[in-house]
Amino acid sequence: MIKEENTKLHNFVFQMLPWIIPTAFIILWFVISEAGLIPTYLLPHPVEIAKAGYTYIFDTPGDAPFAGRFLSDAGASLIRVCSGFAVAVILGIPLGIISGRLVSVRKLLSSTVNGLRSVPGISWLPLAMIWFGIGIKTTIFLVALAAFFPIYLNAAAGAGQINPLLLQAGAMMGVKRLRGTFAILLPGAMPHIMTGLRLGLGISWAYLVLGELTGVPNGLGAVIMDARMLGRIDIIIVGIIIIAIMGRLSDQLLTASLRFCFKSAGRMS
Amino acid sequence: MKPELTATPKSDPGISKTILKINNLKKVFRVNGIFLAVLDGIDFTVKKGEMICILGRSGCGKSTLLKMLAGFLAPSSGEILLNGKPVTNPGTDRCVVFQEDTLFPWLTVQENIAFGLKGRNKDKKGIRKEVDRFIALVGLTEFRDYLPREISGGMKQRVALARVLILKPKILLMDEPFASLDAQTREEMQNLLLSLREKLSHTIIFVTHDVNEAVTLSDRILVMSKNPGRIREDIHVDLVRPRKMEKQEFIFFRRKLYKHLCD
Numbered sequence: 001m002i003k004e005e006n007t008k009l010h011n012f013v014f015q016m017l018p019w020i021i022p023t024a025f026i027i028l029w030f031v032i033s034e035a036g037l038i039p040t041y042l043l044p045h046p047v048e049i050a051k052a053g054y055t056y057i058f059d060t061p062g063d064a065p066f067a068g069r070f071l072s073d074a075g076a077s078l079i080r081v082c083s084g085f086a087v088a089v090i091l092g093i094p095l096g097i098i099s100g101r102l103v104s105v106r107k108l109l110s111s112t113v114n115g116l117r118s119v120p121g122i123s124w125l126p127l128a129m130i131w132f133g134i135g136i137k138t139t140i141f142l143v144a145l146a147a148f149f150p151i152y153l154n155a156a157a158g159a160g161q162i163n164p165l166l167l168q169a170g171a172m173m174g175v176k177r178l179r180g181t182f183a184i185l186l187p188g189a190m191p192h193i194m195t196g197l198r199l200g201l202g203i204s205w206a207y208l209v210l211g212e213l214t215g216v217p218n219g220l221g222a223v224i225m226d227a228r229m230l231g232r233i234d235i236i237i238v239g240i241i242i243i244a245i246m247g248r249l250s251d252q253l254l255t256a257s258l259r260f261c262f263k264s265a266g267r268m269s
Numbered sequence: 270m271k272p273e274l275t276a277t278p279k280s281d282p283g284i285s286k287t288i289l290k291i292n293n294l295k296k297v298f299r300v301n302g303i304f305l306a307v308l309d310g311i312d313f314t315v316k317k318g319e320m321i322c323i324l325g326r327s328g329c330g331k332s333t334l335l336k337m338l339a340g341f342l343a344p345s346s347g348e349i350l351l352n353g354k355p356v357t358n359p360g361t362d363r364c365v366v367f368q369e370d371t372l373f374p375w376l377t378v379q380e381n382i383a384f385g386l387k388g389r390n391k392d393k394k395g396i397r398k399e400v401d402r403f404i405a406l407v408g409l410t411e412f413r414d415y416l417p418r419e420i421s422g423g424m425k426q427r428v429a430l431a432r433v434l435i436l437k438p439k440i441l442l443m444d445e446p447f448a449s450l451d452a453q454t455r456e457e458m459q460n461l462l463l464s465l466r467e468k469l470s471h472t473i474i475f476v477t478h479d480v481n482e483a484v485t486l487s488d489r490i491l492v493m494s495k496n497p498g499r500i501r502e503d504i505h506v507d508l509v510r511p512r513k514m515e516k517q518e519f520i521f522f523r524r525k526l527y528k529h530l531c532d
Contacts, residue, residue: 168341169371171359173385173436183384187375264375267416 044234052234053241056223066235069223074246077208077220080136081250084143085204092148092200093193096155097185106156117149121207129214139211139219146207147200154199158192159185187264194258194265201254205247220246288472289315289338289440294347296333307333309497311347315440320466320473322487324480326530330498331476335444338474339365351439361385364433368445370425372417372432378424379404379413382432403431406465423454427461434469443475447482459485463510480526484519485512492529502529 026046032038033045040048052066061068099106121142132138162185170184186193212221220243227235259266294311297304307330315321325331336342338349340359349356351363372381383400404410407427417425426446433441447455459482466473477483483490484506492502504526508518 163371165367165369165371166373168339168359169365169367169373171341172339172361172363172365173432174361174388176388179388184373187373190375267375 041233044237048234049237049241052232053238056235056238065230066223066227066232069218070242073218073220073223074242076216076218077212078246080139080211080219081143081201081204081208084140084207085147085201087140087144088147088151088200088204089197091144092151092196093155096152096193096196097159097181097189099152100156100159100189101185113149113152117153121146122210125210125214128211134215136216138214139208139216142207142211143204147204150199150203151193151196154192154196155189158189158196161192162188187262187268190262190264191268194255197254197258198251201250202247205243205250209243286317287314288317288352289474290350290353291338292348292350294334294337294349295345296330296337296342297345306497308337309499311498311500313491313500313503315472315474317472318470319489320487321475321489321491322483323474323476323491323493324478324483324526324530325493325498326478326495329493329495331478331493332444334493334498335365335442335474335476338440339363339442361436362439363442364436364438364440366426366429366433366441366443366446368448370417370422370429372425372428374417377414377416378409378420378428381417381428382435384432385436399435403435406434406468407431407461421454423450423458426450426458430462430465434465434471439472441471441473443473445477446475448477448479455482462486480523480530481514484508484522484526485514490526492526504529 057070059067128138209221212219224239296308323331386396490504494501
């Protein structure tokens with residue numbers, strides 16, 4: 001009896017673990033603001049942030065600056081993140097798997113990829129603006145470029161570490177190359193591929209904001225930039241919080257949909 | 270080399286037809302610039318339905334020989350003829366049960382067993398029926414939805430056996446498949462293999478270093494020597510089945526084999 005209650009309590013605490021740090025952070029923030037330790041033009045009161053967030057998300061557009069912009073901003077940003085990420089996936093996974101299996105392809109690609117990888121994304125920004133202008137194309141380019149590397153490298157590592165005996169077993173059971181790729185290589189590499197996709201999606205959000213800082217009319221990054229120009233620190237913080245939440249949700253959605261679509265994603269991790 | 274087309278005598282069905290012929294097989298590996306003859310002049314034939322053990326100490330090249338029979342390795346010279354056709358690639362007519370766990374970890378027991386059939390154009394119902402039959406044959410019906418990591422080593426080897434038997438190979442190649450199992454489980458697996466063989470009458474080539482295992486299982490034992498690997502003895506095992514290790518004639522036979530192995 002006692003033991004059961006203990007496990008219940010234990011489970012509850014366990015479920016609450018992810019919320020402890022954000023909650024503590026908000027409480028600390030509240031205390032600092034109530035005590036007036038930091039001036040409001042540097043860090044507004046959390047209640048002010050909540051109000052600004054409410055206006056940004058729920059109010060009718062035009063009622064106030066930033067009112068009701070959330071849906072169109074989030075929509076625009078989501079489209080950019082998804083397109084850039086999709087480009088990175090379409091290039092990164094096949095190239096990664098091929099270079100994980102074929103030494104010649106790996107040799108062909110590795111110096112170039114690792115060279116390009118060490119160039120910080122922000123140094124592509126000026127070039128991208130010249131090539132693609134200000135707007136959606138630049139953002140998609142930056143997102144795709146940044147997300148490609150973790151996706152490619154992890155797919156290559158995953159395909160490289162597959163137990164050769166599994167491939168031999170497949171061959172003796174009559175598996176030809178095409179089926180082997182989808183029935184053995186892909187699932188065998190899946191845990192690594194999943195890691196690469198999650199890292200890539202995370203970095204996509206980072207480069208989204210970078211791409212949107214350059215004067216596009218809408219998007220979550222654009223809102224932050226606009227708010228900076230207008231001195232609206234509350235909206236900057238609202239933007240940051242929204243990006244954090246959307247990044248977290250998109251990661252969960254990605255993991256869940258991979259597990260739903262691929263047996264190997266659900267059963268090996 | 271043409272396949273033997275002579276009719277098998279009625280009195281001895283199945284067992285007298287040659288299915289596999291190995292002619293002067295050699296394998297040379299190059300290690301640090303030095304050529305090392307691992308197998309040298311291997312000659313033997315296997316008749317349909319025979320259960321042969323290749324017995325040898327570690328390093329005698331018995332696993333290399335099996336890999337060549339499976340088509341994973343190409344011989345340096347000589348030939349392997351299955352029903353008169355040279356073996357060049359891995360294929361479903363020669364299936365392997367490995368010593369290591371080579372089940373697909375992302376597939377359940379029944380999905381692993383169905384894996385080979387799915388490559389053939391077969392309807393779902395037919396696959397399901399075959400899978401049911403072979404899961405029952407290896408006694409894993411209750412564990413059909415388990416993942417490999419959730420079952421024991423002995424059960425994994427049962428799955429490994431079922432997933433190749435379902436493909437109806439002409440020859441079953443077994444590379445020390447029970448070597449990493451505990452003694453009781455190994456005995457269980459040996460009995461399972463013998464009973465399956467009675468039901469399905471497979472031709473089996475079984476590589477082992479375990480003298481007891483060889484005497485328990487085989488109709489014929491090929492004893493290999495080391496450096497270079499050669500077949501030193503080709504011994505018919507004429508003990509009555511089922512063979513019990515405690516029996517006098519078993520002990521006598523084992524002693525004889527040991528002598529060949531250690532000379």
